[in-house]
Amino acid sequence: MTVDLSVDLGRGLRLANPVGLASGTAGFGFELEQLIDLGAVGALYTKGTTRHPRAGNAPPRVAETAGGMLNSIGLQNPGVEHVAAAYAPHFARWGCAVIANIAGAEVDEYVDCVRILERAEGVDGYELNISCPNIAHGLDLGRDPDQAARVTAAVRRVTERCLVVKLSPNVTDIGAIAVAAESAGADAVSAVNTYVGMKIHRHAQRPVLPGAGTGGLSGPAIKPLALAAVAAVRRAVSIPVIAAGGITDTGDAVDFLVAGADAVQVGTATFTDPSAAVRIVSGLHDHLAAAGLTRATELRWH
Amino acid sequence: MTVDLSVDLGRGLRLANPVGLASGTAGFGFELEQLIDLGAVGALYTKGTTRHPRAGNAPPRVAETAGGMLNSIGLQNPGVEHVAAAYAPHFARWGCAVIANIAGAEVDEYVDCVRILERAEGVDGYELNISCPNIAHGLDLGRDPDQAARVTAAVRRVTERCLVVKLSPNVTDIGAIAVAAESAGADAVSAVNTYVGMKIHRHAQRPVLPGAGTGGLSGPAIKPLALAAVAAVRRAVSIPVIAAGGITDTGDAVDFLVAGADAVQVGTATFTDPSAAVRIVSGLHDHLAAAGLTRATELRWH
Amino acid sequence: MSGGLDEVRDERGEVVSVDHLGGGMVEIGVRMPHLAATARPGQFAQLRCGTGIDPLLRRPFSVAWTGGEVAAFVLAPVGAGTRILASLRPGDSLNALGPLGAGFTAETPATRALCVSGGLGCAPFPLLIRSLRRQGVEVTVVSGAATAELLYPPERFARGDDSVAVVELTVDGSRGRRGLVTAAVAEHLDGATAVYGCGPNPMLAALARTVELGATRPLLAEVSLEAPMGCGFGTCLGCALPVHGADGDSAWALCCTAGPVMPIRSVAWEELMTLPAAHVA
């Protein structure tokens, strides 16, 4: 009885294992390639890219909280054309599936990004970030089922590659957004993006982060919230669910698989331990073997 | 220049200081009276009471997470009639304002509870919990502005006492709910109640908490989320905002005052340190004095 | 509306002794004049584990012994909190909130008492046995564990009182009789006018059955129970245990105020056994 870690995300995209590097915590692979064996993880979800280059927000962009961190990067990226022309040609070298994370304020921007990346080899699928809390209107598309369906359907029309829609947890009913994405043609959904949070610079009597003072909370602090969100999404849809939220070790990954995830993403943990994701891959294998299971989905709570 | 910690919550309810004991973490005062000087805090927000007695949920009812705890108490309480007849007569002895926290599934239940408590001396105001994640439909009223307005207006009609509406953070736009409560006649709003979360019993491959497996997350882990929620509510309404969410020491309380709160509630911290709230009262006084300020609201970020 | 908290204090004390009893079990002595002077048999204290936010909550531990200004706790590393406590060294400081909860009935009507201890359920017995002996009660202890090294050292139950008999059992037979404590209980039950139990729920449930079936009914039968706790002093309502309500049908009682010690007949054992374990290993 051998363990089979592979995961089918749909449209012919089969990940070697369920463990991925979360968007925005692994860049486009160029840094981590030098630190870990990217070929060992199931997928790399790239930093969010937009139709046009973005300089990103003014610093400070990160701030630590109890068991978590806030970020307000503002989607700094060189723009989708540069990603397609200069980055994508290297992706095959990573030895894992590369899923391009895409962000924008308008539906057209998403469609344009995907159109441009369609020509690029090395891109195995797309993750639509309709939930970035750090750009103006960044959350609107992800906070309303109709809007979510609109952007998903529009992108679906221009690609046959695997299409993942990344859900915002900053909503009343995440299940409803997931259903909207599913019915609009998403092959899978990922949950969750960061939670809107704030840290106060006590003596300056203002927030640490610039602008409105808010950023996206990630890390162990959000794990229980993400588990509840993943369980809700699992109940709502039948397509694969990719979980993220404070996953730091094998046990955390197991918890999300129990809650209903088909795959997981390791984000903030990579900052403290670049090889966290790689270690979780082998940890999952051993955990399943020890439990006498052959597939990760057998861990699921029914 | 002397520090004035008093806070006017409206309808003639003036708290001696901004620091209160959060609902569900101080019972009705009978236990903490024996452990701390209740007269030192500004207010005690009672455990949620309902029209009829509730036995509460099956155990386990609490589970710990990274920097936080989940609870699924299920509003165990003896019912509002018992609270009015057997508990309220003791409230005057506590020496602080006592605000009765009220919960229910239907608008009528809230109205009935308030009607019954109106006859009771010792109740200085009401906090409508329209946001309890641990009873069926418990969140519906708090997740929709119209519903929130409906229950607020209905209760407003039957009382001249200070009326606080406690907001759920598990919504897309907490500011909209706050506005609905304000326009329906709330004298103040409190934010936040717990966040829906889950913990997995790894080896049993199921959630730790019974039923759907979810509970309410509280404690330091939610502080950055609560700060962002309080700032959003502050921008949305002009009535007093009472903050709760991971407040453990004076610095935490200061952070929420900077974010826009008029008063604060100490919840989970009381479990680990019963005198946390009392210590924060004197800590706030010293903090303001050291900063050369006379009122807590001068800490507010503009 | 529970009372009985007027003795409770938040006390910080210095660890004066850490005895390693094998199997990871430790007995920790802490200078805590107030707790040592006020704790009654079966009561517990809420201990801070470290100083950070993880673990966040205090952990409940029975007061195992008191002598002069020192109170002692017996525990083993089973999770994050106990790992921190088990690694304490003399000179470290420890913070305890207590004494908490309803202990064993102070004046026993009994002349002969049977104490049934399973694993770490040994913790409340040294203090109880001292009180029983002072009342002239004859005491027999049935002490069981999975294996020899997990058995609480017999001499620590009686603390020098040779009149106390300790019958040992291990599941693997590595010390004493092979088998579960309940096997030995039946034969020692006879003539015991008081029965006290502390240990895993399945053991206590079996004990309850044995007591029910016993030829003679003891005058007093009490067990010390566990529940995950948020506060330990009755405000969070987190530690509910299923009991037989006044009206006979089942109700919830708080482990931290109505318990941890409860009359064996008041516990709804069937229901208790169907509850999922709180312990997240």
Place this chain on the structure above:
Amino acid sequence: MSGGLDEVRDERGEVVSVDHLGGGMVEIGVRMPHLAATARPGQFAQLRCGTGIDPLLRRPFSVAWTGGEVAAFVLAPVGAGTRILASLRPGDSLNALGPLGAGFTAETPATRALCVSGGLGCAPFPLLIRSLRRQGVEVTVVSGAATAELLYPPERFARGDDSVAVVELTVDGSRGRRGLVTAAVAEHLDGATAVYGCGPNPMLAALARTVELGATRPLLAEVSLEAPMGCGFGTCLGCALPVHGADGDSAWALCCTAGPVMPIRSVAWEELMTLPAAHVA
């Protein structure tokens, strides 16, 4: 698409020495063969602070010295993470990710170098000075701090090389000259063909102005900058610093990969000075 990470390793080592330098400042020596062998002047390592989730992120520290298998860091308790590090004792273990970042230009074109250190900005200089001296460069250090006990011990800059001159200043005049380091910089700038700076941003901004206004322009002028960091290796984009872009108008550069050492002229000083401090005291 930054490179230069191929030397980076996640290394765990034993603390072999902790020197208390006064004012809470400590120099910590750790057995880390890889870091000691590969770290170049101005590079840093990301240190784990404790083993828990609070603090969650690593903290960046310049490699202050390397000798044999030992790498040394200089720090003071300014917050949660540094408090943990400053309390390390010999025998404890420490985890470091490094070497990280772009250090000072290795081959210096200079014959005379001026090192300007403010407070804990002393940290990168011992390693830099060793490299400069090996290249036969004449070195003068201008070292400033708020008060005497916060001054880095002058002998530690040169580590036994008497040819290195150290000019000390304190704001309160408790040791050396009274005033800010920049006061002394002007007069030592003359003839210095290389200028290196590390310290608080206001000091570095003043240094930049002085260098600009200086009669002769040094061949090389570099500063080591700080930014709060999420990762330290270029993936989080959290450590942006304002610089003059190719096109002249301002852009962001990553402190952890483009820096921490940057040409003094590439930094957009006015913009840097308007940024709110990251440090949450």
